[in-house]
Amino acid sequence: MFKKCFSVILVMSLLVTLFVGCGSKEKEEKVEKTDSDKASVSDNTNEKSNLDKSKEIDVFSIIGSDGQPLILPTEKKEVPDRPEDPKALAEEDAGHWWDIEYAGWTTKKENLPKSPADGAIGKKVVLLKAGDHPYWTAYVNGFTQIAEAYDIEVKILNGNWNMDLQSQQVDQAINEKPDAVIFAPVDATACAPLMRKINQAGIPIIASNTIPAEAAMKYCTAWTGPDDWGQFRMLAKYFADEMGKEGGYAIVRHMPGSSPYFARTFAPITELVDYAPDMKLLAMDTANLEAEATMQLVSDWITKYGDELKGLILAGDGFSMTGTEEALKNAGREDIVVVAAGNSKTGMDAVKNGVCSGITYQSAEGDGAIALFTAVRYFNGEEMDPVAYLPRHIITADDVDNYMPAQW
Amino acid sequence: MHKSKNIISLIDQNRAILLLILLTCFSAIFAPNFANRMNLSTILISGCMLAIISVGFTLVFILAQIDLSIGATAQFCGMLCVGLQPELGWTLSLIIAVLAGALIGLFNGIVVVKFKIHSFIATIGTMTIIRGILHLYSDGGTKSIDNYSLGEFLETGQFPIWFIIIVIGAIILFVVLSRPDVKTIKGITTIVVPAVFIILWLTTKLFSPIVIITFIIISIGIFLVDHTRFGKGFYVVGGNPETAWLAGINKDMYIILGFVICGITASLAGSIFAMRLSSMTARFIFAQKALMTSLAAVIIGGTQLTGGKGNILKSYFGVLMFQVLFNMIGCFGLGFEIQIFINGLILAVVVFYEAYTNYRHELLKGQRPELLKEAQSIR
Numbered sequence: 001m002f003k004k005c006f007s008v009i010l011v012m013s014l015l016v017t018l019f020v021g022c023g024s025k026e027k028e029e030k031v032e033k034t035d036s037d038k039a040s041v042s043d044n045t046n047e048k049s050n051l052d053k054s055k056e057i058d059v060f061s062i063i064g065s066d067g068q069p070l071i072l073p074t075e076k077k078e079v080p081d082r083p084e085d086p087k088a089l090a091e092e093d094a095g096h097w098w099d100i101e102y103a104g105w106t107t108k109k110e111n112l113p114k115s116p117a118d119g120a121i122g123k124k125v126v127l128l129k130a131g132d133h134p135y136w137t138a139y140v141n142g143f144t145q146i147a148e149a150y151d152i153e154v155k156i157l158n159g160n161w162n163m164d165l166q167s168q169q170v171d172q173a174i175n176e177k178p179d180a181v182i183f184a185p186v187d188a189t190a191c192a193p194l195m196r197k198i199n200q201a202g203i204p205i206i207a208s209n210t211i212p213a214e215a216a217m218k219y220c221t222a223w224t225g226p227d228d229w230g231q232f233r234m235l236a237k238y239f240a241d242e243m244g245k246e247g248g249y250a251i252v253r254h255m256p257g258s259s260p261y262f263a264r265t266f267a268p269i270t271e272l273v274d275y276a277p278d279m280k281l282l283a284m285d286t287a288n289l290e291a292e293a294t295m296q297l298v299s300d301w302i303t304k305y306g307d308e309l310k311g312l313i314l315a316g317d318g319f320s321m322t323g324t325e326e327a328l329k330n331a332g333r334e335d336i337v338v339v340a341a342g343n344s345k346t347g348m349d350a351v352k353n354g355v356c357s358g359i360t361y362q363s364a365e366g367d368g369a370i371a372l373f374t375a376v377r378y379f380n381g382e383e384m385d386p387v388a389y390l391p392r393h394i395i396t397a398d399d400v401d402n403y404m405p406a407q408w
Numbered sequence: 409m410h411k412s413k414n415i416i417s418l419i420d421q422n423r424a425i426l427l428l429i430l431l432t433c434f435s436a437i438f439a440p441n442f443a444n445r446m447n448l449s450t451i452l453i454s455g456c457m458l459a460i461i462s463v464g465f466t467l468v469f470i471l472a473q474i475d476l477s478i479g480a481t482a483q484f485c486g487m488l489c490v491g492l493q494p495e496l497g498w499t500l501s502l503i504i505a506v507l508a509g510a511l512i513g514l515f516n517g518i519v520v521v522k523f524k525i526h527s528f529i530a531t532i533g534t535m536t537i538i539r540g541i542l543h544l545y546s547d548g549g550t551k552s553i554d555n556y557s558l559g560e561f562l563e564t565g566q567f568p569i570w571f572i573i574i575v576i577g578a579i580i581l582f583v584v585l586s587r588p589d590v591k592t593i594k595g596i597t598t599i600v601v602p603a604v605f606i607i608l609w610l611t612t613k614l615f616s617p618i619v620i621i622t623f624i625i626i627s628i629g630i631f632l633v634d635h636t637r638f639g640k641g642f643y644v645v646g647g648n649p650e651t652a653w654l655a656g657i658n659k660d661m662y663i664i665l666g667f668v669i670c671g672i673t674a675s676l677a678g679s680i681f682a683m684r685l686s687s688m689t690a691r692f693i694f695a696q697k698a699l700m701t702s703l704a705a706v707i708i709g710g711t712q713l714t715g716g717k718g719n720i721l722k723s724y725f726g727v728l729m730f731q732v733l734f735n736m737i738g739c740f741g742l743g744f745e746i747q748i749f750i751n752g753l754i755l756a757v758v759v760f761y762e763a764y765t766n767y768r769h770e771l772l773k774g775q776r777p778e779l780l781k782e783a784q785s786i787r
Binding site: 158165 | 744
C-alpha cells in the first residue's frame, strides 16, 4: 500500500513540476514579449541613442593585468593564391596547409543573420569555451571586462575539452536564445555541424581562439584570435637565427584536434625549409601539454639524438616548458635553443633566466576581449573582416619585463 | 524499525529513478530555461551515446567483470564509421564499425577467460592498444564529412509512417503478451508508460529518431537479459559461478558473449554519435569521460561490482540523471568544477552506501534472518 502511494506521489510531483516549469516559462516569455513590444514602440525614438551610446563607449583605454592595452589593433594578413590541390602537395610545402592557414579569408558565408544595428548595450551573449586552463581563466577575465563596459549579459558554458559535452552545450546555448554566441571550439573540424546548428537557429556566431575548419567558417560572422601560423613563422625565423641556420631540431606538439596542433608544427617546418634549408627536423610528437610527458619525450630525444639535437620548438610555454626545463637540466643540455608559444608566467620566467630564447606574445585577456568586442561591432552594424588576428610579436630577454606581470 | 528498513531498501533499489525525479523537479522549478521541449529533447539526445554503452556495460558488470575499454572502443568505432563513409556509405561503414567493436569484445573475452587475466587489467591493455590504433588511423586529428543530412535526420527528423506503425505495434504486442495485472503497480506501469510514450511521440517532437533508436536498443537489451531464459544465465554466472557450473551453464561462453555484446553496444554508441555529428575526434578525453560517466551511471543504477545483480533500465535512468545534472548546471551558468564536485559527491554517497550494505550482508552471511526476526519479535 505504501509503495503504491509513494510511487503515485512521485509521478504526480514530476508531472506537476514539469508543467509548472513549462507554464512559468511560457508566462515569462509572454510577459517579456509584451514588455519588449511596448519598449520597441516607446524606444523607437531612443533606438539611435542606444546605438550612439554603444559607439561612444571607449574600451581601447582598458588596460589588461600585464599592463598592455586589452584591445589592440587587429592585424591583417597577406593571403597568397590558393594552390589548385593543396592536399596533393607535400606536408613540407606551405601550400599543403593553405586551407587551414588561411581558413575564413575566402570563405563564402552562408545564411549570416543581419545585424540589428541597435547597439550592444544590454545584449545577451553565450560564450562556449573550450575547456579549463589558466589561459582560459585570463581569457574570461578579458571577456568579462568588455561585457561590463557594455552591460552585456554573459553566460559561460565550459566544454571541458570534450566534444560530446560541447555538442550538448550548443543545444543549450540555442535554447537560451542569445543575441550572439562566441564559440571557442573544442575541435576545429568537428565544430562544423555545431556551428551550422547555431547558424540555422538565426544566431550570429563569433568563432574565437581555435580556427575552425573551412567547412565551419562559412557559418560564422567572423573569427578572432591568435595568428598561430603567422606567429610561428616569425618564431621559426628567430629560432633559425639563434641557431645560426643549421643543426637538428625537434617539435613538441600541441593537443591533437586543436588548430595549434597543425599550426605550431607545420608553420615552423614549412618556414624553415625555405629560410634555413640546412636545419633538419629530427622528431615531432605530442605530450598533450603535460609536464611529465614532455619531460619524458624530450629526455628520450636527447638520448636518441645526442649532440645532433640543437633546438626545440614547444607548442606551449606552460607545463611543456616545465617538463622541457627539467629534461634539459637532467641531461646537462642547457645549450639547446628553446623557443615556444607564449606567453605564460612560466614561459616569461624561462626567457628571463635564459632557458628559453624567445616566446610568442599572445594576450589571453586580449583574445577574450577581442572576441566580445567583435560581437559589439556586429551589434553596432559595423563592417568587418571575416578574420581578425591578435598582434604578432616575439618576446625575448630584451623586452620580457614589458609584459610582466604575466596574465596567466 | 522494519518499516524504516523497508523504506530505505525501497529507496536504495530505486535510487536512480528517484534521483532523476528529484533533480528534474528541482531543475524544472529553479533552473532557468530548463523545462521546455527543446531542452528536454536535448537531454534525451545527449544521453543516447552513454545509454547505449550502458546496455553492454551493465551486462559485463552482471557477469562480475569490468570493461574499461568501452570509451576507447566507442571512439575508435565511431571514427571508423565516419572515416569509411565516403567510400562505403553509412550502412556498410556502420556494419564494419560494429564488427570491429565485436572483435574488440571478443578479444577481451578470450583474454579474460582463456588466459585467466583479470578483466580490469585485460581491458586497460585493450584500451591502450585501441588508443594507439586510433591515433595511427586518425593521425591525431579528427575525421569528418561535409554531409550533415543523416545527423539532421537523427536529431530533428521523423521516421517514415511504416516504421512508426511497426514500433507502436511491437509495443502494444509486448503489453498484451505480458498480460499485466492492473491491480499491481507493475501492471499499471506496463500499460501507462507505453501509452504515455506513444502519445508524446506522436504529438510532440520530444523523441527524435536517435532517441527512438536508443530506446529500441535498450528494449532489446532488457528483453534479452530479463525476459529470456538464456539471458537469466548472465545473472547466474555473475552471481554464483559455482551454481552456474553445477547447472551446466557454460560460464566461459557467457563471459565471452558478455564482452562481445559490450563491444557491440560501445561501437554502436560511438558510430551513432559520429553519424549525429558527422565527425569523431581523436582527443582521448572523449573516451575517458564516456567511460567514467557510464561507470557512475551503472553503479548508481544499482548494478553491483560483485556481479549477479543489475538492471539495464535503471542504468539508463542513471545516465539520464547525469544528463539532467549537467544540463541543470549549464542552465544555472555554474562552473564545470561544480559539476565535477556534484558528480563525485553523488557517486561517493552511492558507493559508500553500497559498501555499507555489503558489509552488513557479510555480517549476516550464514545466519538465518527469518529466525533472527522471529527471535527479535518475541523479545
